Amino acid sequence: MTTITVAVPSFSRPNELRELIESVLGADELPDELLICEDRSPLRDEIAAVVDSYREAFAATACRLSYVENEQNLGYDGNIRNLFQQASSDYVLILGDDDVIYANAIAESRRFIDAHPGIAFISRTYSRFSASPRDIINTTWLRGEDCVVDPSNSTPNLVFRLCGFVGGLIVKRDWANDKATTRYDGSLYYQFYLACLAYYETGIGYIFASIVGGRAGNPPLFGSAEHEKDVHIPGSYRPKGRAKMWAGLLRIAADVDALGHAGLYHSMRNEIAGRQSFHIFEMMPVQGRKATLELFCELRRLRLTHKLLPWLLTTFICVFGSYAGLGFALFRKLQFSIEGGIGVKM
Template sequence: MRPLLSICIPSYNRPGQLLQLLDSIDCDPQNIDIVVCEDNAPLREKVRSVVTSFKSQSPYRVHYFENEINMGYDGNLRRLVELAAGRFVMFMGDDDLFLPKALNKYLRFINQHEDKKYFLRSYIVIHPENRIENFRYLPSTTILPPGEKTVAWLFKRSVTICGFTIARDDAFKISTSELDGTLLYQVYLMAQICLNHESIYCDFPVVQAVQTFRDNKPMFGSSTAEKSRYTPGSISIENSINFTKAYFEVTKYIDNRRETRLTNLVRTDLSKYSYPFLSIQRKRGIGSFLQYAKRLETEAGFGCTPYYFIYKWGLILFGEKLCDRTIMRIKDILGYTPNF
């Protein structure tokens, strides 16, 4: 019998965190299977040992695969879709976690809305000092109509991989390697499918995004497709600029094939919510930050709304920590991220 959901985990060099993720899965085994695809990383043998040991003691159906070459982030996601047996696939970063007792509730939610092709999830981040930040995007569960405006709104909100849920067969049909290296393959899948199909926002959190990248040790840049864009081991200004530009590589790819106008719509939305694009480089000092912000304006076009300049000057005058706390406070008061 085909499972409702395949939990698909792209693995790269994190055996310890991978085990924590696997141990956090706590749902009815009949509804899921687990697919781990290891991407030819130095710690492959340890990852293999972790999955083999977990599988031997687990009630879940666990499938483990190894790539012969390092396919990179996008290529590994594409392969996971190919390998998945579930009616829906859920991506989880190998450093992310499920929230206790949330997965069964989410599976019931999917079952109740199985006619939808994409599920925008809510999630949490636990910051130092155990500060919890909720990432909720609307006041309640909401059905989203197909079309360009919905896709543009979903674009940024679909980047974080944890809990990303989409219809497997539809995703498989639109497979492409032409966007490898963007680190945005999941967003491409969402956009292509949500142009034509209804999607739905789930208002309760299911997963915790651990955000290991904030330790300034990202692993992107090892595959052939990524080497020209990203340098592993540092959140450099060049890495950030190249990642930002990749959004528009995806939108232009779709615009050219679907005769849409996503590029301008997404640029405006990203400008309205550009705070994380800016804040990630604030700790480098004002001089470097100003140069970086200027590049976001000239190379990515982020200066198209006043919100961008509010974030920019807020970070210059008050710093990252105070701005972070202010934004979290606003979200706590409203209960969700405001929609501008």
């Protein structure tokens, strides 16, 4: 039988980690291993205490509880890579340390893997929740059924949409270890590198059922590793940090293009300057006009303002200030209502 490790890159979120562990124990079908790699955070002792409190519960199941404390802070990308190196199963299902899995997650994952044994990278539908995993805000889906996404049935810009949120991504362990590189450490998008390779090699699997929940509103904690602290500040996304992330995406796309898959870089430029620009600008009203203009300048420096949307959104925020957040929220509410009502992805 296919074995699955639920793998968690952990950093300073002991309370959320407890909820995550509870969700694993509450699954209809348990994974073969729950692996937690703690990345030398200030709350290491608290995280270790949470893990230790569940050892007896896991000992009564067939799921192995593995806990690793990194000797040095690897950062987001390095710890994602570390998960594949430390896992003992055939496949690794990644969960952010403030995510949860739903009861159907492992059963759905095994079913899809058994039906598509050659697929190295699998995406999924996921939901966003607020204070409680039961308080679902919206569910994000890209296809209306299980499928395999590859160059024969899609355009390359879809790759980022399939992997931008890391929770619930499933990757074949040996394949990921063969592709391991430190080249993109600090990009905060190591999963995009793997997804790009998989898209052209085996295709990317897609599970239509929502199998994980991601917590909305938690501040990012990037910025502690050496290759992150120059631009990332724990607690928020700053313009220079955002720009570094987009530059990392473009670097990955250019490298994959150089392998003979022309078109990814061009598609990613258009994706960032188009659809993804709405996502990054909707976070800016709370940061103010000055930060919004800084973000626009960073995007322009990266030649990512060739579409109309960054110009319109920058103007919108500069005119309405913090009240622009109401406009973004209204649009999202309308979007989710339409998608849920007619089953068409906007």
